[in-house]
Amino acid sequence: MRQGSIHLFQVLGIDVFLHWSWFAVAVIEIGSREGRYTSLGWSALEYLALFLIVLLHEFGHALACRQVGGSVDRIMLWPLGGVAYVNPPQRPGATLWSLAAGPLVNVALMPILGGLWWTAKTAGLKATAPDEYQLILWVFIIDVSLLVFNILPIYPLDGGQILRSLLWFVMGKARSLMVATVLGFIGAAGLVGLALLVWHSTWTLLIAAYLLLNCWSGLKGALAMLKIEKLPRREGYICPICKTAPHIGEHWKCAACKQAFDTFETGAVCPWCKAQYSNTMCVECQQLSPMNDWVNAYYASRGTVGSSWPAR
Numbered sequence: 001m002r003q004g005s006i007h008l009f010q011v012l013g014i015d016v017f018l019h020w021s022w023f024a025v026a027v028i029e030i031g032s033r034e035g036r037y038t039s040l041g042w043s044a045l046e047y048l049a050l051f052l053i054v055l056l057h058e059f060g061h062a063l064a065c066r067q068v069g070g071s072v073d074r075i076m077l078w079p080l081g082g083v084a085y086v087n088p089p090q091r092p093g094a095t096l097w098s099l100a101a102g103p104l105v106n107v108a109l110m111p112i113l114g115g116l117w118w119t120a121k122t123a124g125l126k127a128t129a130p131d132e133y134q135l136i137l138w139v140f141i142i143d144v145s146l147l148v149f150n151i152l153p154i155y156p157l158d159g160g161q162i163l164r165s166l167l168w169f170v171m172g173k174a175r176s177l178m179v180a181t182v183l184g185f186i187g188a189a190g191l192v193g194l195a196l197l198v199w200h201s202t203w204t205l206l207i208a209a210y211l212l213l214n215c216w217s218g219l220k221g222a223l224a225m226l227k228i229e230k231l232p233r234r235e236g237y238i239c240p241i242c243k244t245a246p247h248i249g250e251h252w253k254c255a256a257c258k259q260a261f262d263t264f265e266t267g268a269v270c271p272w273c274k275a276q277y278s279n280t281m282c283v284e285c286q287q288l289s290p291m292n293d294w295v296n297a298y299y300a301s302r303g304t305v306g307s308s309w310p311a312r
Contacts, residue, residue, distance in 0.1 A: 004019060004020040004021075005017040005018065005019050005020070005076060006018045006019075006020065008077075011059070012063075013073070014059070014062055014072060014073065014074060014075060015073060015074040015075070016055065016074070016075045016077070017074060017075070017076045017077065018076075018077045018078075019076060019077065019078035019079070021078060021079050022051075022077060022078055022079055024079075025079035026044075026047055029047055030043045030044050030047050031043075033046060033047075036134055036138070037131050037134060037135075038130075038131055039131075042131045042134070042135055045135060046135055046138050046139065046142075049135070049139045049142065050139075050142050051077055051082075053106070053109065053139075053142060053143055053146060054077065054081050054082040054146070055075065055077065055082060056105050056109070057082065057102045057103070057105050057106060057146065057150075058075045058077075058082040058083070058084040058102065059075070059084070059105070060101040060102045060103075060104060060105035061084040061086055061098055061099065061101055061102040062075060062084045062086055063101070064097050064098045064100075064101030064102075065084075065086040065087070065088045065098040067097070068088055068089060068093075068094035068097055068098060069088075069089050069094065070086060070087050070088035070089055070094065070098060071086075071087045072084060072085060072086040072087065073085060080206065080207060080210060084102075086098055087286070089241070089285055089286075089287060090173070090242065090284060090285035090286050090287075091241075091242060091285065092165050092166075092168035092169045092173075092176075095161075095165045095168070096162060096165035096166065096168075099158055099161045099162050099165060100158075100162055102150065102158050103147055103150050103151050103158050103159075106143050106144075106146055106147035106150070107147065109143050110140075110143060110144060110147070113136070113139055113140040113143050114140055116136050116140070117136050117137050117140045120132065120133050120136045120137075121133070152187065153183060153187065154183070154184050154187030154188060154191075154211055155180045155181050155183065155184030155187075155211070155214065155215055155218055156184070156211065156214040156215070156218065157211070160180050160183065160184050160187070161180070163180055163183070164176050164177055164179070164180035167179055167180065172229070173225060173284070174222050174225035174226045174228075174229055175222070175226070177218055177221060177222040177225065178219065178222035178223070178226070180218070181215045181216075181218040181219040181222060182219070184211060184214070184215040184218070185212065185215045185219075187211070188208045188211040188212045188215060189208075189212075191204055191205075191207065191208035191211070192205065192208045192209075192212075195208060228247065228283070231247045231248065231249060232247070232248045233245040233246065233247055233248065234246050234247070234248050234264050236295065236298055237264055237294040237295060237297075237298050238294060238297040238298040238301055239282040239284060239285060239287070239289065239294065239297065240289045240293040240294060240296070240297040241282060241285050241287040241289060242282060242284050242285035242287070243297065243301065244282070244284045244285075245298075246264055246282070246283065246294075247283060248262065248264075248265075249262055250262050251283050252280070252281070254270040254272060254273060254275055255275070256270065256273050256275040257270060257272050257273040257275070259272040259273070263277065263280050264280075264294075267291075268280055268291050278290060278291075279291075280294065
């Protein structure tokens with residue numbers, strides 16, 4: 001989606017992009033609202049309000065990710081919604097909060113938009129200012145609809161990923177992803193059936209296809225992680241962040257010469273170009289820690305104190 005995207009602005013160090021296809025779809029969607037308002041200008045305002053809600057939703061993900069120590073650099077808006085490119089710490093709790101914060105933005109907007117609609121209704125705007133009344137009503141409906149759709153337990157929707165994060169606590173990272181993607185396949189297939197047989201909706205069919213592609217990608221990722229989990233682990237070291245021992249093997253790549261090597265075997269020195277590394281990345285949680293911290297975490301887990309690095 002990066003190709004053909006337009007940079008809109010930056011907020012709090014987060015770049016917001018708009019995909020070019022948004023404009024083509026906007027013309028179709030705004031035209032489809034003909035008859036709801038007295039002019040297309042109101043239809044355009046409703047469509048812009050939709051993506052303002054989507055943008056706030058994605059900023060919820062982004063700011064929550066930063067709150068738990070993760071990173072995020074951009075948000076992409078496109079016809080099927082928005083994507084926040086977040087990288088939370090690979091822990092179930094941190095991932096859960098990063099995911100849940102998006103729908104919670106919609107929850108927070110509900111009483112505000114609902115209150116505006118109720119005020120407009122009691123003030124008689126439906127008769128005196130029908131366009132304004134319809135806009136307020138439909139923005140409220142859009143927020144509720146986005147919330148309900150996003151919390152469906154279908155991967156990779158927020159609901160499916162929240163389910164995966166909850167399962168992560170009891171099943172582990174790889175198996176929780178596998179269960180979530182399998183359930184996602186079932187849910188997406190159900191959407192395909194509804195789109196073809198009941199709703200006759202092209203948009204729902206496109207969304208279902210997008211979900212199926214992501215489920216397939218997630219399933220392949222889960223199978224790859226399961227293979228990695230079966231690899232032998234090295235004694236004497238534990239990640240100080242996620243408390244897992246590193247795998248034995250050439251799972252690290254030198255930034256200088258691009259060669260793979262086992263950093264724990266070589267003492268954090270590339271055997272090919274002799275580049276030295278003060279921090280080592282954990283394959284499990286993707287966090288960087290000094291090698292001494294890996295050793296100290298290992299001895300701390302055993303109730304002893306390590307004297308020096310490297311541990312053998």
